[in-house]
Amino acid sequence: MARVDVIRVKGGARLAGDVRVGGAKNSALKLMAVALLAEGRSVVSNVPRITDIAIMAEVLRRLGCDVTLEGTEAIIDVPAEPGSEADYDLVRRLRASICVLGPLLARRGYVRVALPGGDMIGSRGLDMHVSGLARMGAEISGEHGFVIASAPAGLRGAKIWLDFPSVGATENILMAAVLAKGVTEIDNAAREPEIVDICNMLVEMGAKIEGAGSSTLIVEGVEALKPVRHETIGDRIVGGTWAFASVMTRGDVTVHGVRPEFLDIALDKLVTAGARVEPGDNRFRVVMADRPRGVDIVTLPYPGFATDLLPMALGLAAVAEGSSLITENIFDGRFMFVNEMVRLGADIRTDGHHAVVNGRDRLSGAPVRATDIRAGAGLVIAGLCADGVTEVGEVHHIDRGYPDFVSDLENLGVEVERTDVPEPTFDF
Numbered sequence: 001m002a003r004v005d006v007i008r009v010k011g012g013a014r015l016a017g018d019v020r021v022g023g024a025k026n027s028a029l030k031l032m033a034v035a036l037l038a039e040g041r042s043v044v045s046n047v048p049r050i051t052d053i054a055i056m057a058e059v060l061r062r063l064g065c066d067v068t069l070e071g072t073e074a075i076i077d078v079p080a081e082p083g084s085e086a087d088y089d090l091v092r093r094l095r096a097s098i099c100v101l102g103p104l105l106a107r108r109g110y111v112r113v114a115l116p117g118g119d120m121i122g123s124r125g126l127d128m129h130v131s132g133l134a135r136m137g138a139e140i141s142g143e144h145g146f147v148i149a150s151a152p153a154g155l156r157g158a159k160i161w162l163d164f165p166s167v168g169a170t171e172n173i174l175m176a177a178v179l180a181k182g183v184t185e186i187d188n189a190a191r192e193p194e195i196v197d198i199c200n201m202l203v204e205m206g207a208k209i210e211g212a213g214s215s216t217l218i219v220e221g222v223e224a225l226k227p228v229r230h231e232t233i234g235d236r237i238v239g240g241t242w243a244f245a246s247v248m249t250r251g252d253v254t255v256h257g258v259r260p261e262f263l264d265i266a267l268d269k270l271v272t273a274g275a276r277v278e279p280g281d282n283r284f285r286v287v288m289a290d291r292p293r294g295v296d297i298v299t300l301p302y303p304g305f306a307t308d309l310l311p312m313a314l315g316l317a318a319v320a321e322g323s324s325l326i327t328e329n330i331f332d333g334r335f336m337f338v339n340e341m342v343r344l345g346a347d348i349r350t351d352g353h354h355a356v357v358n359g360r361d362r363l364s365g366a367p368v369r370a371t372d373i374r375a376g377a378g379l380v381i382a383g384l385c386a387d388g389v390t391e392v393g394e395v396h397h398i399d400r401g402y403p404d405f406v407s408d409l410e411n412l413g414v415e416v417e418r419t420d421v422p423e424p425t426f427d428f
């Protein structure tokens, strides 16, 4: 019987052409939560058409919002008093729904959000979210699998040092601080372009924020915010995936819709591997004539090399000339999919957070399984450099981050086919 939920690719393709990338998943999801901070209708445009956005829409609906997803717009009507509870059923399907914690606490003074639980890429704690909000005066407890936060007298500004520039903790604290009394300073804040995007939307809504894109965010709380229309930035991880795919297949791909400066280090690594990169205005071209050379890569918080591109970095190393040392510093479980890469013939040995990869001229097509969004995309791309057909199973993971993955591959010249699952339960 044929396996369902799989993408099959024929190896040996050379990717060539243009690919348009939509809005960043990790921005759009949070921008939808930002809308909770103001009563009335906000519109987030350039949202990617992916399952996670549909789940986030459902989270907001259950909080009493009227949400419509139309094309690439999320239209969110927020009531005067949104609900204050996000249940396990949705939070377990979308870990990012934890980002309603900050805004709801700020608006309602009470919130109960299910704990998201474990994840295939690592343990992913919430201690920094919790201790940051506690510094602002919230009382936080956990029971029956929920985080319960209350601030009956309102939140007040505080100085918060993050142990690590956590993206999610920075966002939750930021979204709480914009409506708190007084000034909040977040030190060692995350600097990702998605954080800057969130700050930009908040400022358009009337928030007072300084330092967006730096390690210190200074937020002066205001009484109320107003709804706005905001356009999501392009998805640098999807753009980066195509850049790596171009180099691995000795291709010539122009990526549209992503600012190349969001990928500075990644593109520089590709140049070290032998590629030619031509940056443009909200687009870039990546051309590769020969077999790539091995490059050492270390993942770090932005502006370091993004952990979400680690599977692509391993794929590149697996087909490059020579050996590469790849180091993961963000998620303890990110190497869990390496066994699948090894099934494709990659010569990878891991030890703790390091992987030593000896490049092979060609991988060898095999059935493998996606374990998360990025691993899934990385395996399909690696399959392009394999002899024969590679069949990647459980590709619903890929749907969570790449809206048009199969048709994009086709348009770039890949022989690809998908056998689908009858799973999606949310409509656009």
Ligand code: EPU
Residues within 6 Å of the ligand: 025, 026, 027, 029, 096, 122, 123, 124, 125, 126, 127, 128, 129, 130, 164, 165, 166, 167, 168, 169, 307, 308, 330, 331, 332, 373, 374, 401
């Ligand atoms: N961490 C803690 N305690 C905390 C918060 C984080 O220990 O209170 C740890 C985590 O366990 C992890 C590390 O810090 O090991 C980084 O976590 P961070 O909070 O920075 O990441 P996140 O907000 O959970 C977002 C993206 C991820 C992306 C990371 C890093 C969203 C929805 N997710 O996760 O994206 O890898 O930042 O850039 O924004 C993906 O899109 O596939 C994805 C996993």
